[in-house]
Amino acid sequence: MAHIKVPEGLPGITGLLAFRPETAEPMRALSEFLLRGPNSLSSAEREIIATYTSSQNGCYFCQMGHGAAAAHHLGGNLELIDQVKQDFQSAPISNKLKALLAIAGQVQKSGKHVTSEDIERARQAGATDLEIHDTVLIAAAFCMYNRYVDGLGTSAPRDPELYLAMGKRLAEQGYVNSGISTSVEAAD
């Protein structure tokens, strides 16, 4: 049971977004741009950064939902997502994404953990300043979302099918317009 009285039937962040529409709006807009806006990083890469950060924070709801969204962008490749969460250095992803995930992992611990060597390594793997900026902000944003979801003790269903459906909806319809986070009508 959540620490506060949120609308029933809305797990994870969805109940909180319905509880407080004034803060939900900018939070949805932030996710939409960071994860689905025009970018030289693919939506799959950005969802992977979000999933990895959420996994490091131990946030079940976020890592399952965004992991499913990433997998949907990748034609359903959930195995890759599991590999990234377990050990991204040995996962079959680009060197650039590995270097960006290393930065995201530092941000998850603390902003101060990011070193100029981390940045240099990402640049050598081809990352641009804007890609580094977006990686830091995606990781930072998920340090917010994860704390929001877990700090209020929201429920996280264990049925993997639910997350696959959520991931598909997020990947296809996004964070602003998908039923998932707009209102109590999302309870299905």
Next chain:
Amino acid sequence: MAHIDLPTGLAGPRGPMTLRPETAGPLSELAEVLLRGPSTLTKAERELIGTYVSSENDCRYCQTIHGAVAAHYLGGDEELVRSVKRDFLRSEVSAKLKALLTIAGKVQQSGKSVTAEDVERARDQGATDLEIHDTVLIAANFCMMNRYVDGLAAWTPDDPDFYRERAAKLAEQGYIGSVAR
């Protein structure tokens, strides 16, 4: 020096936010609702929560600017802000704010650290569900902004007067559009 090429002369998140206006919009709107929107918590109380979390995250820019904004709302009481950062349980703030700061401190460590007892204690001191919600989200929001600023090694001025002047402007004009002025 910042980790990436940022516009010069802009302190804290203003550099990265100028680089990326698409995300600056929602970030500013979120700060505005949380810290200055209609609420049963005063603006000073909400800025103190932001300051305390930033202090726990050791983010010098954020704790100094938001501490200065809180002090501005409190008629210039910088000592109260310092006492909250040092040991809020012994500071001159209400029992309710102490209970909310305890929750914020847990959120800073991890969302999972918040217990039903922490929440119950805040309720016993009169905190509403909305106040508890906003406290958790303010703390979480600062865990984002602190990482944004320090993760990019954004410019952090040393001069305390810089923060006092900037704080007066933020307190008067708010966060929306603040990146450009």
